[in-house]
Amino acid sequence: MTTHQTAMVMVDLALVLMCAQVLGRLARWCGQPAVIGEILAGILLGPTLFHGALSDALFPFAVRPMLSTLGDLGIALFMFLVGLELDHRLLRGNRRAAVGVSVGSIVCSFGLGSILALWLWNGHAVGNRLGFVLFIGAAMSITAFPVLARILTDRGIQHTRVGALAMASAAVGDVVAWLLLAAVLTFTGGQSSWLVLLVLPYAVVMFTVVRPLLGRFLTSREPRATGADEHGPGSGPGAGPLAVLTALLLVSGALSERLGLHFIFGAFLAGAVVPRHGTQRLRAAVADRFETITWMLLPAYFTVAGLKVDLSTVDGDGLGELGLILLVAIGGKLGGAYLGARAARQPGRGAMTLGILMNTRGLTELVILGVGLQLHLIDTDLYSLMVVMALVTTALTAPLLRWAYPRQMVDADLRSLAAEWEAAALESGPALPVGAQRSETQR
Template structure:
């Protein structure tokens, strides 16, 4: 394709994606759902599931392979910024505030679905044991399935709690604390799975493990204190540090071999809390327009990878099994943990429903797994549908269990 035409096509594709993302987001917000799920569904509509199923395959004509490759690279930049802001917004003080109860809920809501995921992987691996002709070893595959079933979407859950007026309640703080720990555990499991997959031998595995440990130690012991000093100083250059720091962290973990998303997330977690500094809060606010442009591209292009017509008849039974395992594992685990923590029956049921929210963090995890060769396109589609379904269930079930006092104002699109 001619370079000028390629550039023009990319510009057109970005325009279509942003319009579709905005329309999908507004529609889902109107029905009381997170707007970012609407962005993902817009991507599904633009891909082979809907637009591509029409005569002549308009999806492939609108998004040719070379343009799609560039769009996904742009989306990867959006992913880095998204994971950086997720890490920056992740306030671990919540965990300390309700430490014992949060740890109990998190442990129960992680261990049970993770164990069920390992059992489910035994069945799924039989029909998804290779990606593009490359065999996928069982244990990295099983760890990935376990992580995908045990994850809770912290950003989307925070958005739902804000909109329902529960974010500052005792129940809301407990759930957010447990969800924060769940996300850390889930991403750690994915890191181990990717390490096992990427390692060509014992020495390579040790190298990745050691380099990752060194990276985490440097972030915690060097970068975090340094950022605290630099970003809370009065220097005008401090705003210019934020995005380069995020991109550098992403590059380093990509170079290690465990995906850029990890570095961006950990670097964001090392940032000083912006609620203590008005200037920092302003820097965080100025990232919003950049995220508003790039992040929808990531989620729409991720949605375009969902190929429902490409599923086999046998996959429908697997979808039902995945949904049942995911919902039962997360709800029963969280409910049991909440009861052990001496929460009431009603609050425990609400916690079980909220911890079943997987949302866009799940999509990020699935996309990483697909790109790294852990899962094939069919399993990506099945798990993505599970993520959408469990997220859509949260708000209506929560409203049926807990009296809701809607917040007077809500933030824009959830990360």
């Protein structure tokens, strides 16, 4: 790397951070999650404006690989945090409904997406037809668990019945969708078959060997509860746990990449195997540190992704394709989740709310589309249209949620739950305080 390239990378990263911050704040002001503005910043810095002259001047081709590497590190950390935030306790009392909503939304989205892909193939033929069809189906099946969690928190409904069920459904759906995508990439990515056979033993070793060893190591270094700030001086995770977890996610990502899967699966798995019991404060402290680094690196990924999005070439045919993509994406998720929730005996208004929430895609969809483009499963034109779909479906979540689940219904549900927790506490005595019940639903 030359001195000029080093300087350009630093300047470009500063520019990316400032644009993402400004548009992220603007998105929040408009009632949208910040990720909408950050993704939009990446698109605006790309070739969509001024026929690529702006992006070529700001981001020379010589520095793009460096920005891509920084963005990949940000995505690895992001996927680790997604795995770290998954909690099986979300399924308590919601198992049947969560499975119903997840299965309904995935089956319907995958089926409709595969049918649409058969038609899209005529104008976007690239690589293997089976891989193209399966990939579009899998991409339509994704729900962005982290973005959904942020929307629920911003709306203050994460502790309601609908909020807990949405989190549980998204957690189950994310795991199933990632496994589905892994299977698609395994069977269509052209990787060596004998390496792919090692994926299952690798996952087994991670859960049966690495997880117990990691649990003993982290439990012994769990910060002690004191009256001071949990993240104050001397109370953080320490260099040891941070180094071990960072090394784990990097090695796991590298191994999954070597075995024929994308590195995002290894990073996700590394977060998923971190034990939950006895590591609550340490995991929260580690997540706080990693989120700071992720906030700095993810905009680089958005920009690199935006450099591949060129909406200036979209014509009438492209708008027609975009309309069909949006129809299938929204209809598959909303309709499938609604039918799954109704089959699990959820009320109509709650089922509609779940369908709206499961339609959230955000950054997770962008990650998957980037994988498909990198492996030549889709072309750049379709990639651009799918990125717009991810933005639109995520942007629709907040206003539709305000319509389907207004503030008065949220307050009524919270009062109902508080009454149930108080009654349970009275029946069980001091061993079951309301705060304990609330802490159970918080994760």
